[in-house]
Amino acid sequence: MTITAKVIVNLALDRAFDYLVPEALREDLCIGSRVNVPFGHGSRDATVIAIEQTAGPVDHLKSIGCILPFGSIPPKLLALGRFLADYYCCSFEQAVKALLPGAVRRGKIKEKSEISYFAPDRAKAEAFLLANQGKKNAAKRCEILKFMLPGGEFSQGLLAAVTGATPGILKTLLKDGLVAVEEHTVRRNPFRDENITPSQPLEPSPEQAAALRQIDDMLEGREKRRTMLLFGVTNSGKTEVYLQAIAKAMDKGLDAIVLVPEISLTPQTVRRFRARFGDLVSVLHSRLTDGERFDEFLRITRGEVRIAVGARSALFAPFAHLGLIIVDEEHDGSYKQSESPRYHARDVAVMRGQLESAVVILGSGTPSAESMLNAMQNRYVLAAMPTPINQVLPPVVRVVDLRLEKPEEGHTSYFSKLLVDAVQERIEKGEQSIIFLNRKGYSTSLRCTNPECKYIAKCPDCSVPYTYSRLRKSLSCHLCGGLAGAPERCPECGAELRCGGAGTERLESMAMKIFSDARVGRMDSDNMRRACDYEKILERFRRGDLDLLIGTQMIAKGLHFPNVTLVGIVNADRALDLPDFRAAERTFQLITQVAGRAGRGDVRGEVIIQTFAPDNDAIRCAAENNYQEFRDFDFEFRKALEYPPFGRLILVHFRSPEERCCMEFAESFKQALLPCCHENIKLTGPKIAAIPVIDGKYRCNLMIRGKDLKQVRLRLRELVLHMPHPRNVEFYADVDAQQLL
Ligand code: ADP
Ligand code: ZN
Numbered sequence: 001m002t003i004t005a006k007v008i009v010n011l012a013l014d015r016a017f018d019y020l021v022p023e024a025l026r027e028d029l030c031i032g033s034r035v036n037v038p039f040g041h042g043s044r045d046a047t048v049i050a051i052e053q054t055a056g057p058v059d060h061l062k063s064i065g066c067i068l069p070f071g072s073i074p075p076k077l078l079a080l081g082r083f084l085a086d087y088y089c090c091s092f093e094q095a096v097k098a099l100l101p102g103a104v105r106r107g108k109i110k111e112k113s114e115i116s117y118f119a120p121d122r123a124k125a126e127a128f129l130l131a132n133q134g135k136k137n138a139a140k141r142c143e144i145l146k147f148m149l150p151g152g153e154f155s156q157g158l159l160a161a162v163t164g165a166t167p168g169i170l171k172t173l174l175k176d177g178l179v180a181v182e183e184h185t186v187r188r189n190p191f192r193d194e195n196i197t198p199s200q201p202l203e204p205s206p207e208q209a210a211a212l213r214q215i216d217d218m219l220e221g222r223e224k225r226r227t228m229l230l231f232g233v234t235n236s237g238k239t240e241v242y243l244q245a246i247a248k249a250m251d252k253g254l255d256a257i258v259l260v261p262e263i264s265l266t267p268q269t270v271r272r273f274r275a276r277f278g279d280l281v282s283v284l285h286s287r288l289t290d291g292e293r294f295d296e297f298l299r300i301t302r303g304e305v306r307i308a309v310g311a312r313s314a315l316f317a318p319f320a321h322l323g324l325i326i327v328d329e330e331h332d333g334s335y336k337q338s339e340s341p342r343y344h345a346r347d348v349a350v351m352r353g354q355l356e357s358a359v360v361i362l363g364s365g366t367p368s369a370e371s372m373l374n375a376m377q378n379r380y381v382l383a384a385m386p387t388p389i390n391q392v393l394p395p396v397v398r399v400v401d402l403r404l405e406k407p408e409e410g411h412t413s414y415f416s417k418l419l420v421d422a423v424q425e426r427i428e429k430g431e432q433s434i435i436f437l438n439r440k441g442y443s444t445s446l447r448c449t450n451p452e453c454k455y456i457a458k459c460p461d462c463s464v465p466y467t468y469s470r471l472r473k474s475l476s477c478h479l480c481g482g483l484a485g486a487p488e489r490c491p492e493c494g495a496e497l498r499c500g501g502a503g504t505e506r507l508e509s510m511a512m513k514i515f516s517d518a519r520v521g522r523m524d525s526d527n528m529r530r531a532c533d534y535e536k537i538l539e540r541f542r543r544g545d546l547d548l549l550i551g552t553q554m555i556a557k558g559l560h561f562p563n564v565t566l567v568g569i570v571n572a573d574r575a576l577d578l579p580d581f582r583a584a585e586r587t588f589q590l591i592t593q594v595a596g597r598a599g600r601g602d603v604r605g606e607v608i609i610q611t612f613a614p615d616n617d618a619i620r621c622a623a624e625n626n627y628q629e630f631r632d633f634d635f636e637f638r639k640a641l642e643y644p645p646f647g648r649l650i651l652v653h654f655r656s657p658e659e660r661c662c663m664e665f666a667e668s669f670k671q672a673l674l675p676c677c678h679e680n681i682k683l684t685g686p687k688i689a690a691i692p693v694i695d696g697k698y699r700c701n702l703m704i705r706g707k708d709l710k711q712v713r714l715r716l717r718e719l720v721l722h723m724p725h726p727r728n729v730e731f732y733a734d735v736d737a738q739q740l741l
Contacts, residue, residue: 001054004021004054006051007037009037012093014085016049022063025064030048031075032072032073034070035065047096073100074318087713089713090340095341098316098343114155114184115155115181116155117159119178120179120180125145125149125178126149129142140169141169143164148179188292199272207236208237212248218381219323225381227353229367234592236385236388238385239328241361256325257309257317257325258309258326259310259312259325267538283296315349323358324360325353326360330364330371346362349362350362366627369585393604397607397608398608398609402610413610422566426565434555435507436552437550440467442506443468443500443506445457445500446465446499448490449496459477459482461694462694462695462696468499471505479695507570518548519546520546520550542561553594566605567597567605569591573616581740584630595609595625609622617630617634642705648705648706648709649737650733655697655699666702681712683702687701697730713735717733
């Protein structure tokens with residue numbers, strides 16, 4: 001009987017290949033093993049997806065070369081990979097790639113080892129010391145031995161520093177058997193310099209206790225549903241619930257995964273997990289070196305770690321006994337991956353939960369429409385925590401109608417009179433303020449003042465105006481990242497240029513003028529190039545060295561500053577005008593989240609929302625802190641138009657440097673898809689995208705909507721992976737697209 005294996009190689013072919021399993025590998029090879037196989041004229045790394053017995057002829061098959069030492073994929077994770085490939089219409093290889101960190105997959109990194117020295121034979125060492133007392137040529141050796149005799153293991157570096165040991169002297173000692181060496185692996189610990197005070201579980205509030213009871217029912221199987229929506233407002237103690245839920249799971253011998261959006265922006269949250277569980281937590285963030293990432297992966301595989309905290313990719317942590325997956329801020333847009341596989345980490349978390357019989361907790365103060373509908377229809381367990389802990393009174397919210405601001409009184413649509421007075425009052429009282437504007441740079445456009453000319457600085461590769469930075473005298477494109485020098489005067493008619501629309505940089509300089517005695521800081525991706533910049537400014541703010549912090553949505557996430565009593569939202573309408581059915585939801589979530597930064601101490605907070613559309617439902621409901629009312633409005637609108645979650649949506653994107661090729665191919669793609677679209681499926685387009693050109697490529701798309709897209713998805717996947725296409729057209733499917741632009 002011959003054993004063969006099906007493997008997929010690291011090429012996006014969506015195709016498995018058969019290989020013989022040599023005798024020597026039979027015992028160790030399993031499904032999910034990473035192997036090296038002969039392929040074409042060379043060899044490639046591959047993943048085993050099936051092992052079979054064959055009676056037929058196998059002479060044409062080559063043999064698997066070897067099993068790679070690290071990174072086999074547990075069968076249930078491999079099954080998740082299959083789901084990713086099928087559901088998100090990408091190749092199986094691409095999906096499997098997402099399951100393993102590059103540092104492990106590429107196989108370039110090994111465990112780090114260190115050599116240490118010790119004195120193996122005490123009597124011998126003492127005899128040497130006695131015999132060589134006072135002898136000059138043995139003085140150094142004696143010194144080293146004396147130091148080592150009390151026992152212990154010492155690195156060469158330490159011995160050199162303390163006793164001046166050179167490699168030569170150590171060699172002599174080794175030869176004489178006076179010292180011995182041992183090689184052992186060391187962990188590359190990303191936290192080596194960090195000290196965290198351990199924390200103890202807090203006595204749960206009644207709402208927390210109720211949620212924890214429900215979680216317990218789920219873990220014990222008394223509750224059959226596996227997913228919970230934890231609808232808890234900011235400060236209601238969700239994180240404490242997560243911590244205690246993890247402790248419960250660990251008591252049962254189960255491991256946990258915690259997903260947080262954009263982990264580098266939530267250092268305080270991450271620290272709380274380390275404070276409670278110490279080294280049992282692995283924190284997976286983008287700043288880890290490849291070596292550190294590799295070591296953390298090994299610690300998880302070996303069961304040395306029980307909890308993985310991280311952004312999207314932590315979802316694939318290869319735990320053997322996964323019992324709990326937590327998705328914090330489940331509504332956050334960053335959970336959707338923008339490259340293939342274009343998965344939504346929240347949805348895949350629910351899927352992994354099903355595959356592994358693990359409990360999934362989705363936490364949010366402003367649940368997504370998708371999760372809320374699931375909870376309302378009883379597919380998810382709902383736990384509500386509407387009451388903030390330790391907050392005496394909810395913040396006072398004021399809405400400023402920018403249409404009524406009077407420029408002649410010196411107030412602009414960036415700093416209304418109310419906002420100026422409120423900030424001034426905080427500065428005088430020694431309290432802090434945060435001002436939020438969802439746009440970086442100095443101005444959102446640079447245009448000619450000559451009414452005849454109409455020049456506006458635009459990115460040549462994208463169909464949008466440049467953002468202007470005055471500090472750097474540069475123009476930048478927020479779509480392709482393209483940079484150009486800023487002209488002094490209009491390059492077309494020589495007239496003066498004017499800045500239109502403000503970004504955070506301009507807001508900062510306005511604030512420095514208006515509040516001349518205040519200390520103002522700014523936080524956006526322009527001046528936060530590195531993670532340490534971010535930590536630095538937050539530290540200054542925390543210490544009270546800043547009165548006012550101006551920033552983009554970076555400041556909206558997970559920060560807790562007790563001395564912040566005022567939050568200003570400069571332009572709440574910013575996202576509303578986008579042609580996207582989630583625009584209202586995003587606006588509501590953003591305002592609610594930013595407003596949640598006010599008044600966490602013992603002083604009542606104040607939130608000022610500036611808007612040109614005070615009657616807009618999203619803005620009004622956010623100002624009234626009324627999630628339910630907003631959800632009702634939003635559901636009504638989505639239901640009428642059958643937008644998600646009342647229907648499913650897939651966007652197929654096409655791009656090409658040739659406008660005509662893009663449209664033509666999209667049209668033939670549509671024709672190929674049409675035969676399997678029944679009458680309840682709406683196929684619209686191809687349509688030119690809302691942003692028609694990015695990075696020199698024309699863009700158009702097809703939108704597929706319907707209650708049930710399973711059948712279409714099968715055909716779609718075939719087409720996306722295998723349809724012959726002109727070389728200059730790229731195309732892909734975005735299933736459950738979050739961005740319609
Ligand atoms: P959320 O994650 O919902 O914003 P947190 O878990 O961060 O809320 O809790 C908010 C604050 O309340 C934190 O400072 C936390 O230490 C505190 N807290 C949470 N639960 C309790 C409790 N049961 N008793 C006392 N303080 C609590
Ligand atoms: Zn551009």
